[in-house]
Amino acid sequence: MPKAIGVLKQYIKSIVEINDNKKSKYFAFFIQGLILLSIVTFSVETIPDLKPQTRMLLRIIEWFSVMVFTLEYLLRIYVADNKPKFIFSFFGIIDLLAILPFYLAFGVDLRSLRALRFLRLFRILKLVRYNNAMNHFTRAIKSAKEEILLFIFITLILIYFSAVGIYYFENEAQPEHFSSIFDSLWWAVITLTTVGYGDVYPITVGGKVFTFFILMIGLGIVAIPTGIISSALTKSVDKNEESR
């Protein structure tokens, strides 16, 4: 009898953990599909004035996906060689967070439900398990960590200086838009990233000239991290190809 159970365990393990046979691939596709469906229902729920039938359908999908994710979680614990290690691993915690909000919602009152609902989004991170290319990206980020941090530091100082400068020039002319440095920071972020919504912009000559100089200096600096990550990634790919 224990032997039969051992064979079953091995069989489940081959489907759930190792992705090398047909059944395990179908299982992976099924779980990924359910994650995507679960994210779509999460989004649809936020549409105002839904019909009661739609609400019911969304709830059924949610119940079904939580049931499946729970079963998957229990199976993964069951087949794990080192159970505590799996439970406290990155994916163990993610798997738990993906179902926890549903069960917690029974125990708490309705007020705090909203923030809980957002926890369901952790399910997206379950997708990472099936994405090997992601490691690639993580490695590239790590290798360029120092430069990225340096540029975040420079960017923050530049944004702050821009905010102070524009506050100095525009505060008197537009006290409603540039009432304090904190308000000016919003302008600095939206301008230096070149988003430029147009909700706040300088109207004095001084402010416009200042914006010109800030943009000349800033555009180069804000955009540099892109170049760094991009070159780090290219290097990481090259190394991969060499080591093959």
Add this chain to the structure above:
Amino acid sequence: MPKAIGVLKQYIKSIVEINDNKKSKYFAFFIQGLILLSIVTFSVETIPDLKPQTRMLLRIIEWFSVMVFTLEYLLRIYVADNKPKFIFSFFGIIDLLAILPFYLAFGVDLRSLRALRFLRLFRILKLVRYNNAMNHFTRAIKSAKEEILLFIFITLILIYFSAVGIYYFENEAQPEHFSSIFDSLWWAVITLTTVGYGDVYPITVGGKVFTFFILMIGLGIVAIPTGIISSALTKSVDKNEESR
């Protein structure tokens, strides 16, 4: 007699298929010019309140170009060594799609004409036949396929997260602009691509701080595919030069 026909066929083939003599070059220029003219007339047709004379002129140009494209298509079939292979090849299908809408318009009622008219735009793809540099670009894309897919995946997740976050912060303050996650997705796309039309933007402090963090993370990531394609293209050019 069959021999004379064979010589004629060879003569047409040298003009239509192989671009190495003067006549075939004039033929190519003529077809390219007609494609461009055909696209211009397509655009002019959409201008409201055209004079009847202009409408008539546009129709004549359209008739003429379809006649020429039909003749070209038939000649290409005629001179092809393997006729079915040409008909079902990429350019065979494009050549058919370029004239099909015109002939279909006789058989169907006027309602569905509009969508049909847009099919005429496939003619632009006929231009690709004459553009060798395009292969270059296609090869660069293919060599960087894996990284591009990875970044599309990351970008999509980032856009989705931004939409959920901003929905959380702005839904109460601006229910008309951030009524559901689907509405928020529009904001996320327009902000992370730095287009920033200014039709929707956060007004709460929480939403603005969230936008700052999203932009800091997002700008780097959204712009990276550019770097990848660009470096892949440079490599592809280098290889080309080496192999010459």
Add this chain to the structure above:
Amino acid sequence: MPKAIGVLKQYIKSIVEINDNKKSKYFAFFIQGLILLSIVTFSVETIPDLKPQTRMLLRIIEWFSVMVFTLEYLLRIYVADNKPKFIFSFFGIIDLLAILPFYLAFGVDLRSLRALRFLRLFRILKLVRYNNAMNHFTRAIKSAKEEILLFIFITLILIYFSAVGIYYFENEAQPEHFSSIFDSLWWAVITLTTVGYGDVYPITVGGKVFTFFILMIGLGIVAIPTGIISSALTKSVDKNEESR
């Protein structure tokens, strides 16, 4: 006597043409300063409601600079070894264009004066004579000519497709903004370059989804020429350093 004139000619030549002694450097600085001054006065002239005194001052500066540029032009012809060659060289023509509008203004009636005035801007190009680094840039552009042309071609097709698509989606909902494909082209240019003024933007769901896809494809492509020029420039610099 002819010998004394020869010495004088050599002396002028050393100042005007060859930049290796102190006097020629002062001469170069003087000309460059006058060009910049001339551009500033050109800009100031466009300010509406200027005082008569200011107008008079601007006219005097203009007269003075034209006199100097004319003298410079005549001296350059005088010291040139091959006079016709200089006159029809790039800089010979630029030097003439820089003063011609002034003299032509005497002969023509006032109507066409405005377009003539803009010709004065050619003086900016006189600055290029003193800028060696410019050659560097020209060489980099030339070496990447093929790729740049390819991307301009792809970009144009992409902009055109975007315009047709958005016309299809938004024409009915916003006939005033998307009245024809030509109007939609304006939207396509401002969106794909991420300028996003906010004067026209899609409001239908179809148009917004279409914009999302266009931006995903487009941002990569539109930004690529930058990468190409930038890498071509880096290469050109490397070669320069090697050949030193």
Add this chain to the structure above:
Amino acid sequence: MPKAIGVLKQYIKSIVEINDNKKSKYFAFFIQGLILLSIVTFSVETIPDLKPQTRMLLRIIEWFSVMVFTLEYLLRIYVADNKPKFIFSFFGIIDLLAILPFYLAFGVDLRSLRALRFLRLFRILKLVRYNNAMNHFTRAIKSAKEEILLFIFITLILIYFSAVGIYYFENEAQPEHFSSIFDSLWWAVITLTTVGYGDVYPITVGGKVFTFFILMIGLGIVAIPTGIISSALTKSVDKNEESR
């Protein structure tokens, strides 16, 4: 006695100047924290309608940080081997500028206080002392100095040409927005950097077509310095790794 003082001096020096023991690290953290706190209080001060208690708290923090910075400055002079050299060094001047505004505020009347307050921001530069990565960046900038200057020159000419062109096209249609070339310069800066606030944009067909061409040329050029700095930085990192 002098020996004991010498030991004390050496002890202070090890904390203030050299960052290799625990105490000196705590000291560095404390100064950095105080700089950040001082910048936060500077920003909070600009919020209108603060409570008197908050104002008092801000003033106490300001007094305290100036006291500490003054003490730090005096200690640094005390332990310096070459006192005049330190006082006139970059960091010596920054340290002085960080405290000077506070003391000057006693001697001058209230009117000019505002500009003085901004001098307090020089304290941010004190952070640079603790950031080694910064040197890295400075070196990269220096090595690409020539190209950066060239592109600033080209960018300026391009912005100026754009302003003149749009003035020509839009002046008659929108005299309030494009009243002179100086007003048009604002449009040129905001458009070529792709910020696109939407406060000024062309409405004539000529102006729109001109904007299209300017953007096609301009986007490549304005963005190139980024590529240059980015590649210079990568090189500088590579050299660093090699020399290790």
